[in-house]
Amino acid sequence: MLVKAKGAQQSITANRLIDGVAVWLGAGNQWVEHVADAAIFEGEAIAQALDTAKADEKRQIVVDVYPLDVEATPEGTRPLHIRERMKAIGPSVRRDLGKQVTGPTPAL
């Protein structure tokens, strides 16, 4: 179930419209495919980033835009909630599928 983001540090996630692949808003407002590369926003920048993302929703780039709580780690951005870590990793029961195949992912 979607968990409301309420932390000081947040990222923005969505799914790409054409293929449904999970993405995160990265540096320069580019959508990136790995959460480690997700930009972290604080304060008023969170709402601004959300507006940027929703504009991309209107431009048929992404769907299902929402913010999530994250923390900065040496390995990159890490979601705080297990649901969002699962989205960032791929199915834990199919290690051959999802983000875990194509790049670095956070520990579950």
Next chain:
Amino acid sequence: MPDTTVTNPRSNQPADAHAAVYRYDEFDKTFIFERVEQFRAQVERRLKGEITEEEFKPIRLMNGLYLQLHAYMLRVAVPYGMLDSTKLRRLARIARVYDKGYGHLTTRQNIQFNWPELKDIPAILHELAEVDMHAIQTSGNCIRNVTTDQFCGAAADELVDPRVYAEILRQWSTLHPEFTFLPRKFKIAISGAPNDRAAVQIHDVGLIARKNEAGEIGFTVYVGGGLGRTPYLGTKARDFVPVPEILGYLEAVLRTYNQLGRRDNIYKARIKITVNEMGPDKFIGLIEEEYARLPRQKYDLDPAIVEAIEQHFTSPPWENLPAVSEKFEAAKAADPAFARWTRSNLSAHRAPGYAIATISVKPIGGIPGDIEAEQMEAVADLAERYSFGELRVSHEQNLVLAHVKQDDLYDLWLGLDKVGLGTANAGLISDIIACPGLDYCALANTRSIPIAQEISERFADLDRQHDLGELKIKISGCINACGHHHVGHIGILGVDKKGEEFFQILLGGDATNTAALAEIVGPGFSYDEIVNAVETVVSTFVGLRQQGERFIDTLARTGHAPFKEALYARA
């Protein structure tokens, strides 16, 4: 497009010519191909930005397309669970070409693909339409794909073939102008036998066949069953509705619900809430009033139409065989592993010399209901060789070959075992229903599949499983209860506790004629604790059971107290 039809060299007929599936007429074919083209145009408009996601979402849902955590998910309808080898080969092709090489059998006898791309969906739907398949009525607030007994047309105790009435309901509901936008989804299950194998009492409407005192056949009708966050067993609305009147009676049920069901709150919109907020007696009274108003001649089933549909589901050409097969008996005596499979995975067939074989899609440590494209093709081959090219999906996420000669059972099992589908565990502790959970589902709180896998591995010893006897574990990763945890002998419900996974144990559920909702036994367990907790429950059962008792029998005799004591005494 490749021709997937395999011809029987002896007859020049397709090898699945005798499979009892409904074969579409020109009207049906035209309809589903038109629907594909409509959706193709809608996808194009969505990708061009001519319609918004808000506008597109109800359209894609009406075509079985969800958006999940990692990707889109397409749920394909398997009408009342019936497949033939041609359809299964096409599903294998779709898995391989458009998805990640596998499909997932669902608790509503459907199959879903977890990784399709939006741009490919029209092509997939076109390929499905070529073999009389579609993804209609697998999502959205409509009458969903009707489910039934996976042993239909073969079971010895059957009074009426439920597929005939499931197909009538499909034709009635697909384009029904009143029932396209119901307050919420609506699920119907039919059992054609008095022994309920279709879990009818946990459906919005459940029908179970019976004979009345005059020897006429009809249905007992239950309304307002359902699981989810507010579980209810269905209330008996009518003890007996004669078969010819069933469509009119269901029209009255749906009209009553459509008028009175809540549209202000999604969590209170199912018929079970309407029935129980209003009071079952009052709701049933309103159904009866509506039924009395309906012009009976319009709704009573026309015998000619029923007969025409029955022709699609005639029995295959069974041979006249002795009741006992010497070959079968010899194979059992020679191979203990096969003998063990026959004890758990075979059911009595109405024709002498035949058996119903359940193919477990629950290998030890496997993902419940996941089937690889190569396995689909192997099963299609085996279905053609041994069961008239016909097969079924069960609501317990397994496959069934319903008409296997006893003489052929050993060869069938060897063929299944070769592709990892020969596990002797149907109805046993590792034959677990599990929802996709947080591994795939955007609604889930916790994972379900790895819990099922770990339980399966913990009890991997098949001799131990057979010794434990019938034991149904059902796991849901959230309160939506897609894993049917409320009706598991042991139910497991995943809950979110401060962002981490926790699991509650429920005991005493039952989805058969003696339907019952399980009760939560106590505080939840962490991810690392839950499998040990299940083993504690099972060990407690072993210590308490009396001769011949199943888990559910022992629990009924002792109550929950000894299980609770065993689980929480340490604390």
